[in-house]
Amino acid sequence: xxxxxxxxxxxxxxxxxxxxxxxxxxxxxxxxxxxxxxxxxxxxxxxxxxxxxxxxxxxxxxxxxxxxxxxxxxxxxxxxxxxxxxxxxxxxxxxxxxxxxxxxxxxxxxxxxxxxxxxxxxxxxxxxxxxxxxxxxxxxxxxxxxxxxxxxxxxxxxxxxxxxxxxxxxxxxxxxxxxxxxxxxxxxxxxxxxxxxxxxxxxxxxxxxxxxxxxxxxxxxxxxxxxxxxxxxxxxxxxxxxxxxxxxxxxxxxxxxxxxxxxxxxxxxxxxxxxxxxxxxxxxxxxxxxxxxxxxxxxxxxxxxxxxxxxxxxxxxxxxxxxxxxxx
Ligand SMILES: NC(=O)c1ccc[n+]([C@@H]2O[C@H](COP(=O)([O-])OP(=O)(O)OC[C@H]3O[C@@H](n4cnc5c(N)ncnc54)[C@H](OP(=O)(O)O)[C@@H]3O)[C@@H](O)[C@H]2O)c1
Numbered sequence: 001x002x003x004x005x006x007x008x009x010x011x012x013x014x015x016x017x018x019x020x021x022x023x024x025x026x027x028x029x030x031x032x033x034x035x036x037x038x039x040x041x042x043x044x045x046x047x048x049x050x051x052x053x054x055x056x057x058x059x060x061x062x063x064x065x066x067x068x069x070x071x072x073x074x075x076x077x078x079x080x081x082x083x084x085x086x087x088x089x090x091x092x093x094x095x096x097x098x099x100x101x102x103x104x105x106x107x108x109x110x111x112x113x114x115x116x117x118x119x120x121x122x123x124x125x126x127x128x129x130x131x132x133x134x135x136x137x138x139x140x141x142x143x144x145x146x147x148x149x150x151x152x153x154x155x156x157x158x159x160x161x162x163x164x165x166x167x168x169x170x171x172x173x174x175x176x177x178x179x180x181x182x183x184x185x186x187x188x189x190x191x192x193x194x195x196x197x198x199x200x201x202x203x204x205x206x207x208x209x210x211x212x213x214x215x216x217x218x219x220x221x222x223x224x225x226x227x228x229x230x231x232x233x234x235x236x237x238x239x240x241x242x243x244x245x246x247x248x249x250x251x252x253x254x255x256x257x258x259x260x261x262x263x264x265x266x267x268x269x270x271x272x273x274x275x276x277x278x279x280x281x282x283x284x285x286x287x288x289x290x291x292x293x294x295x296x297x298x299x300x301x302x303x304x305x306x307x308x309x310x311x312x313x314x315x316x317x318x319x320x321x322x323x324x325x326x327x328x
Contacts, residue, residue: 033104035073039302039326104275123158124282138216157323161294
């Protein structure tokens with residue numbers, strides 16, 4: 001198999017240290033599926049792992065890559081529901097920057113209806129993150145007011161669409177008017193250019209003073225105070241990213257007065273059974289939204305696998321809208 005090797009993964013490394021390497025072909029063990037990779041999604045976590053700030057969980061592949069699409073090559077003993085030749089996509093613990101990868105069967109999804117095989121690689125990480133945090137943690141329901149920070153990102157572009165499909169009113173944030181327009185096209189009712197406007201006032205005005213029932217946050221410490229200010233009574237702030245800091249000051253008085261809550265989650269660190277439960281929920285609830293056209297993958301560009309370094313530089317530049325894919 002061909003894969004992208006990160007030459008010094010436990011030290012800060014530049015993108016140039018991503019190079020094609022080879023290893024023996026893989027064999028699926030009990031409960032695993034071997035996938036021939038059509039495309040791999042590029043995630044911000046990959047950039048952090050490359051820089052030595054985000055080690056893979058115990059037992060996971062050291063190779064970068066948290067999601068792929070492709071074709072089943074073989075299944076291990078005990079796997080039901082998938083056979084060789086099936087078109088699939090999968091949520092990985094690691095190993096996606098390769099032309100083949102083994103995945104626990106519980107993390108494999110059939111190709112959703114109407115989606116191109118390569119484009120499906122844009123879905124598993126974003127759909128599982130958006131669904132589990134909007135619904136399981138945030139309890140988004142019909143008519144709720146939801147703030148999606150980074151609506152222009154890989155997660156946010158899916159979260160806008162899923163929340164809208166659930167009947168929520170979405171207020172998204174994005175950097176600049178062109179990215180804001182694209183968030184509107186995905187279903188956001190209001191989009192705030194975070195470079196020039198306050199999302200707190202925008203969500204208050206749009207909701208007639210009610211505030212946000214749920215805030216899905218990818219920014220972290222820099223937004224903590226404003227996120228709490230934006231919450232409605234009983235609102236839920238769900239933090240999934242720390243792009244602007246990990247330590248902030250929380251106004252407990254505001255939280256108590258609003259009977260509000262703050263939660264944080266990560267997908268990658270969850271045990272396999274929890275990931276499988278999220279994947280099953282995404283298959284049950286999000287795959288029909290894709291089949292009927294309410295949700296679609298947002299692919300910025302596809303690059304050859306051997307240009308992984310260029311893909312990382314592009315994601316780092318802040319120009320990507322939605323997802324970047326690597327094609328072996
Ligand atoms: N906890 C989890 O399980 C989990 C899962 C997946 C991802 N994540 C994390 O969530 C974050 C987003 O992931 P992603 O895949 O969507 O990344 P991405 O595609 O690189 O997008 C980053 C997003 O952050 C936005 N952003 C940056 N600074 C902002 C600010 N000050 N205000 C509002 N938005 C801002 C960007 O908006 P503009 O470029 O338009 O300014 C962009 O939409 C990352 O930190 C990632 O590591 C966590």
